[in-house]
Amino acid sequence: MGPLIRLLGNLTTGAALAASLSLSTLLYAEESPPRLPLDELRTFTEIFERIRTAYVEEVSDQELLESAIKGMLSGLDPHSAYMDPEAFKDLQVHTSGEFGGLGIEVGMENGFIKVVAPIDDTPAAQAGVEAGDLIIKLDQKPVKGMSLEEAVEQMRGKPGTPIELTIMRSGNDAPFDLTLHRAVIKVTSVKCRELEPGYGYLRITQFQVNSGEEAAKGIEKLRKEQPLKGLVLDLRNNPGGVLQAAVDISDLFLNEGLIVYTEGRIANSELRFNASNTSAAPEIPLVVLINGGSASASEIVAGALQDHHRGIIMGTDSFGKGSVQTVLPLANQRALKLTTALYYTPNGRSIQAQGIEPDIEVERATLTTIERPKGVKEADLQGHLGNGNGGADKTSNEDTGKRDTLAQEDYQLYQALNLLKGLHISKHQQSLSPLAEAPATKAAAQ
Secondary structure (H helix, E strand, O other): OHHHHHHHHHOOHHHHHHHHHHHHHHHHOOOOOOOOOHHHHHHHHHHHHHHHHHOOOOOOHHHHHHHHHHHHHHOOOOOOEEEOHHHHHHHHHHHHOEEEEOOEEEEEEOOEEEEEEEOOOOHHHHHOOOOOOEEEEEOOEEOOOOOHHHHHHHHOOOOOOEEEEEEEOOOOOOOEEEEEEOEEEEOOOEEEEEEEOOEEEEEEOOEOOOHHHHHHHHHHHHHHHOOOOEEEEEOOOOOOEOHHHHHHHHHOOOOOOEEEEEEEOOHHHOEEEEOOOOOOOOOOOEEEEEOOOOOOHHHHHHHHHHHOOOOEEEEOOOOOOOEEEEEEEOHHHOEEEEEEEEEEOOOOOEOOOOOOOOOEEOOOOOOOOOOOOOOOOHHHOOOOOOOOOOOOOOOOOOOOOOOOHHHHHOHHHHHHHHHHHHHHHHHHHHHOOOOOOHHHHHHHHO
């Protein structure tokens, strides 16, 4: 065996692969059945050698082998990938919340780049890129035939430099161009504000390592201002992120029970995540907004809250990414991002290629108000009686038809707020005792 090994060391890479394959045949001849697909390996080494010697331009062995690795992964699912040092570094930076580019979460569909979701307050969101858009050209160069990594690399660049995207959008007859300027993307994963007194808004743009902690602080800040009658959790256009962050966000609203579990072929891919008994807001009425840009970790949260009947899911069907990717570091600062499991909601639902269906479907829309006709009210009549309870008169001259700004800017959020108000009114009415009989008795006596 020693001389044969020395011989392999003196051969070219292609010939060495072929000789190594012959050696494998000898070694496995004693075993039954063989553990390797030998015919396919022979084909591989033959093609490798033919490309090395006959391709019109010289290609290094390293390039060929890396292309072969990428080819293996491209035949799997859209989320498995081989990561060179730069891509691996970008992934680590991305989950930390600061990276360079346009602010688009993308995937592949039929050879085109599909926008999963634009990230809030980034060049993509500001230019009007929408979830579901297909990017068919980059700077007038067709993306058909590019790998996802190549397209992403072209969209990155020096902050301030422009790039033109040619986009196909559902409902549009023809593609159109958008010019974006690259920027350093600093993502604030959690935003909160008060919609109206007593009604809060919590927006998760993507799930980062500290998203759960930041969301808890946001809820506490809202509760300090005044007691919360209801909360909107906005997961629209949230492309996902860190699995543990999704568990942490769900745990804010649940005080017991299963949140999510995963199943795969290897033992350590089977995990279960349960809620703790120290939830920050287990009792606040909750409406969760989702849409076609809500993916992965967003769907974990929406699915868990829906299964536990903890909140009302509103909006449109989510993206449907129910797979778990594990990043496996390799030598030379490279990594393998491999789909290793599927995740399931507490009731055992797989979201993969299905998505979360909202409890109440509300499409994105623009609300147009109709001007009210001018009329005369009781308060306009000369000599009218005053309000018996001392309330101020309301005449027809008062502007009662003011446009609702929230309804104009975000119809889905407007409907979520209305639903929370309805839930609060219903809860308040149920808690009221029957009306006292004293006023009715007094009226009868008169």
